[in-house]
Amino acid sequence: MTTQTIEEFEYEALPDNASLSASLLAGAFAGIAEHAIMYPVDSIKTRMQILQPTPQAVYTGVLNAFSKISTTEGAKTLWRGVNSVILGAGPAHALYFGTYEYAKHAFGGNESGHHPIAAAAAGACATIASDALMNPFDVIKQRMQVHGSVYTNVMDCFLKVNKAEGFRAFYISYPTTLTMTIPFQSIQFATYEYLRKVLNPSGAYDPMTHITAGGIAGAVAAAATTPLDVAKTLLQTRGEATDVRIRNCNGLVDAFKLIYQRQGLAGFGKGLGPRVLSHMPSTAICWGVYEYGKWFLSRDSSDQQPINLP
Incomplete structure (x- = not known):
């Protein structure tokens, strides 16, 4: 039996009559889903990247870390700080996907090919x-x-860090973050868009295509940018270290030098396993939710919905 689509509509770009808030809503939901669902693996990744771990926080792998943390500190520990992600991910990803759609259209990314x-x-x-x-x-x-x-809690952390280190502490890693996330997102988006069109040339809404392309794109981008993520983690957690050199680490170059001096080249691969393990499903979830949101908003805004006949 073959499937014939009587009426097709373009869902890749949101319809012209969709409100801005509706357009950004898909991105907000996607961001929250992406970060919250895989949060425990992200916690393990952070622990494994710490340059000066406590003796109780030395792990040999993802499963060892999960078992050790759950046994000695309780499984709930793996979710510490998730409220911060939920608070920030919604508006940040709304801005993220809104900017992406606008820029992609402006740069000619919606053209055929x-x-x-x-x-x-x-x-x-x-x-x-x-x-x-x-x-x-x-x-x-x-x-x-x-x-x-x-x-x-989140507010307690914000107030104490701000008092002890100043507001600068919240942006000391921003240049390093951009140094990592710009190539990460460039690799991810380019890989995703390429795979999406290869796996689904018709451009019709297909959940498995978006999930598969998103997962592969996330894994490739995560693996390629792990050394930068190690440096970012050092800068963002330096205030918790007792080592004076770590506490005074200031910027990407300084972080790279310190990591190499302490752990050699192997130090730049710390957390590679859990980073890929968390990003592969999280980006698959993110793209799946986002593309569904675009399809749903386009469907509701269209007078004609696609009808599939056997």
Whole structure:
């Protein structure tokens, strides 16, 4: 039996009559889903990247870390700081996807054929905007993820870090974050757009295509940018260290030098496994939710819905 589509409509771009708030809503839901669902694995990744871990927080792998944390600190510990992500991810991802759609259209990425440069450039624009909003929430998240964290909640962490280190502490890693996320998002978006068109040339809404392309794109981008993520973690958690050199680490170059001196080249691969393990499903979830949101909004805004006949 063959399937014939009587009426097709374009869902890749939201309809002209869709409100701005409706257009950004898909991105907000996607961001919250992406970060919240895989949060425990992200917590393990942060623990494994700490340059000066406590003796109780030395792990040999993802399963060892999960078992050790759950046994000695309780499984609930793996969710410490998730409220910070939920608070920041919604508005940050709304801005992220809104910027991406606008920039991709402006750069010609919606034209027929493959446009990896347009997709990559749009991804870079999106991450510059969203990271400016998300960076303080990410700092709070990682401060609450480290072993022995004494913060009781998100606000407590914000107030104590701000008092002890100043507001600059929430943006000390921003240049490093951009150095990492611009190539990460450029690789991710270019890979995703390429795979989406290869796997589904018709451009029709297909959940499995978006999930598969998103997962592969996230894994490739995460693996390629892990060394930068290690440096970012060092800068964002430096205030929790007792080592004076770590506490005074200032910027990407200084972080790279310190990591190499202490752990050699192997130090730049710390957390690679859990980083890929968390990003692969999280980006698959993110793209799946986002593309569904676009399809749903386009469907409701269209007078004609597609009808599939056997």
